[in-house]
Amino acid sequence: MGAAAELLAQMNGQGAIPRHVAIIMDGNGRWARERLLPRPVGHREGMKSVRAVVEAAIEAKIEVLSLFAFSQENWQRPAGEVSALMSLLEEYIQKEARELHERGVRVVFLGDLDRLGPVQRRAVDGVMSLTAANRTLVLNLFISYGSRAELVRAARLIAEDVAAGRLAPEQVDEAAISARLFTADCPDPDLLIRTSGEMRISNFLLWQVAYTELVISPVLWPDFGRTELFQAIVDYQSRDRRFGRVSA
Numbered sequence: 401m402g403a404a405a406e407l408l409a410q411m412n413g414q415g416a417i418p419r420h421v422a423i424i425m426d427g428n429g430r431w432a433r434e435r436l437l438p439r440p441v442g443h444r445e446g447m448k449s450v451r452a453v454v455e456a457a458i459e460a461k462i463e464v465l466s467l468f469a470f471s472q473e474n475w476q477r478p479a480g481e482v483s484a485l486m487s488l489l490e491e492y493i494q495k496e497a498r499e500l501h502e503r504g505v506r507v508v509f510l511g512d513l514d515r516l517g518p519v520q521r522r523a524v525d526g527v528m529s530l531t532a533a534n535r536t537l538v539l540n541l542f543i544s545y546g547s548r549a550e551l552v553r554a555a556r557l558i559a560e561d562v563a564a565g566r567l568a569p570e571q572v573d574e575a576a577i578s579a580r581l582f583t584a585d586c587p588d589p590d591l592l593i594r595t596s597g598e599m600r601i602s603n604f605l606l607w608q609v610a611y612t613e614l615v616i617s618p619v620l621w622p623d624f625g626r627t628e629l630f631q632a633i634v635d636y637q638s639r640d641r642r643f644g645r646v647s648a
């Protein structure tokens with residue numbers, strides 16, 4: 401049995417599979433630099449990891465997989481890198497939409513989608529409507545996303561509802577905020593993985609990760625695949641999740 405298959409068996413025998421796994425995919429640039437290659441080559445290689453991890457998530461019967469693909473801050477990278485990332489996004493949709501759909505994956509893009517160019521926006525909208533009824537796995541792809549901006553947007557929506565008399569100030573509670581986030585339909589992540597050894601949240605799902613278990617993998621994203629995902633889940637299963645309470 402290979403390493404991944406062994407981990408899969410261990411994982412299935414050992415405990416609960418996380419319903420929602422979120423990943424900060426990091427280290428594409430370093431992967432390329434180590435090989436004296438341009439950064440976009442690292443992103444292209446990272447796209448292969450996206451494919452591998454989506455397949456592994458289906459295999460593990462994860463319900464929701466959230467991937468941080470492009471942050472609001474990433475718009476400030478050099479124009480060449482931004483356009484390479486946008487082309488990759490479009491290419492990913494072109495190449496993968498049909499297979500994702502056949503495998504029952506519901507693809508959802510979350511973030512400030514109005515900042516996308518018309519070509520990317522059409523591609524994004526197309527795959528979202530194509531796959532909207534699928535139920536095997538929800539694949540959340542965060543692009544042009546920042547968690548603070550998401551919270552500001554939620555606050556604004558609440559203010560509008562209060563101003564219009566649809567909501568009383570005393571009705572503003574945690575559920576009212578959660579319901580106005582992009583992730584309103586999803587359970588909070590059980591597990592957040594960050595690759596490349598960085599120990600930061602980087603403005604990703606700040607509200608939603610309140611009780612999420614963190615696994616920092618030293619592996620650079622282009623080298624992250626099925627084995628590494630299963631290893632992170634096995635690590636997660638060894639944790640004692642208390643949600644602020646004491647152990648049973």
Ligand code: FPP
Nearest residue numbers: 425426427428429430446447469488489492
């Ligand atoms: C972080 O590496 C990665 C990104 C900013 C982009 C993530 C994009 C992909 C994995 C490919 C495309 C994905 C889809 C869904 C189409 P970095 O550039 O910050 O690496 P560094 O920290 O080593 O410089």
